[in-house]
Amino acid sequence: DQQVKQNSPSLSVQEGRISILNCDYTNSMFDYFLWYKKYPAEGPTFLISISSIKDKNEDGRFTVFLNKSAKHLSLHIVPSQPGDSAVYFCAASALYNQGGKLIFGQGTELSVKP
């Protein structure tokens, strides 16, 4: 039972354009959503998060959008840079019901070409 799904295993965009990474979830108890970025041979690093009471959170070039009715969130990176090339994981948490453990999607490998 995959509660968090990233259906695109890979995405390739041109430098300077927008990257849009998508994530779907099934558990309506999730109240916090996070994006992590992972380079090879490193652990995931936190990128940006959003609470279920919001529909948008922005931090510099990164914006996360949440559509609760569709149980869908997306990460927008604009403009994309070659250094953004990494695997991006979507994660969800039911902070106040399940002790805050993170449920991860399968990841999307982003490649930003110069």
Add this chain to the structure above:
Amino acid sequence: SAVISQKPSRDICQRGTSLTIQCQVDSQVTMMFWYRQQPGQSLTLIATANQGSEATYESGFVIDKFPISRPNLTFSTLTVSNMSPEDSSIYLCSVPGPRGRGRLGTQYFGPGTRLLVL
């Protein structure tokens, strides 16, 4: 942010043997988490290790296969016992991040231990 180190960074093991992975944090934390990432898969939580109590295992993971120690607030070990090729994965430890605005629910991850079982 917390600095987390793991040993070994990678290993190749024979089936039937066991490997103990160490996780060291540069600050005291109550909770530590152990994850597994199988090839092409998502990160899956194995167990939560609280200092001074038994680890809490997720569905599909058992203590006999993945015993965990948590001797103090900065250190934990995960043992992968009686290994088979299906245990080939990246094993990661993590700790809760700060609870400040915009970072609630975050976790800091170690660099991972890449395990190949032959």
